[in-house]
Amino acid sequence: MSSPHRRHLRNYLIDKSLQLRYVIVVTLVSAVIAGGLGYLLNRQETYASETIIKSMTNSGFMDHDLVQQVKESLHAQDRSQLTIMLIMGVGLMVVLSGYLVLMTHKVAGPLYKIGLYFDRMRDGKLPKVWPLRKGDQLVDFFEQFRAMDEALRLRTEKEIAALERFVTEAEKAGLPQAGALGHRVDEVRALIKEKQASLQ
């Protein structure tokens, strides 16, 4: 949680359900668009090639072998373009997914960090909150959390001061150590210790 912490590839996927949901949706949408338009593009290419072949055949100026040669060359060109499109499509999906994991990590990271602070609060601590890493998202939410934590720490310090003042004045007044009142003052002393421990 200290500030010089650096991201590692292995822990880029912190909150799988949150991150993968967005990554999968965007990648699928992109895949459907690329696939749909790629199909349309390939159909147009094939149609253009067919038109060329038909026009050459209909012209009657070229012999059958030459038409066949042009036909094969056009089909080979269509196939190679299809292969290039497929490779580019897959490449795009991989790069996009990687980028999206990085992008969602900047949301999942602060949530993970705040989650750890919540766990410490559950265990009775009021931890000092360190700033987010550069580029992290949810800055406003984090600031809200930090403001709450600071207010809690400040309030606890004031409570400790008020309780300590009471104990000091009670001791000065020479209150009995035993009996109901003495027991209550002991409880206040224990409360002070708990509150001091929560601030460490």
Place this chain on the structure above:
Amino acid sequence: MTGGRPQAATYKRSWKNYLLNSKYQLRFTLFMVSIAAVLMYMLAWGIRSPSTHEHLWPTVMGEAESATKVGVNTIQGLGFDDPAQIAALKSQESQLEWILVGTVVVLCGGLFFFGIKMTHKVAGPLHKIGLYLDKVKDGKYDTVYNLRKGDQLVEFFEHFKEAHTALRKVQEKDVQTLRDLMAAAAQSDLPGKSPELSAALDDLRKLLASKEAGLV
């Protein structure tokens, strides 16, 4: 959501309050829409070379244009300069372009609404937790209600709920300790022992009152 109970069981989402965390929601939604728009534009229309005016890579409209060109040349080359047939070929091409434009608009619009709705399921819980955080900051520890059906960050919300419960328990314990002390002090006439002790007890009484007020 400003009262003691931020989420009533019958609460329904409405479009006007779907944008709770505009910075986060628009960033993710616009990224998704931009990817879709750029991808569609590049594959459908692409970029033309400034010098040759040719498409830099095969595109749907580029191929449609060349198919139309070949068709027109064939018709003209065969000596049938039929304007109706040429117009039919060109209209086929422009029809395809309109379909593509329509698809881009519908898809981007749909993705925008979908993105806002999807990110709302993260922004919603964060907004709700944020309201509770503000209340705890002001010393109020009211009951935490569950998330709405379909919301994300369920695990994160559980971490928050556990922390909130622990903080509330601390307040309850403080209240009990202070109440017991006040009762014992009243029985043994503690305020009468010294003015300083009386003042210290007054401070604790105020502290108790504020803690009791926070436990609504």
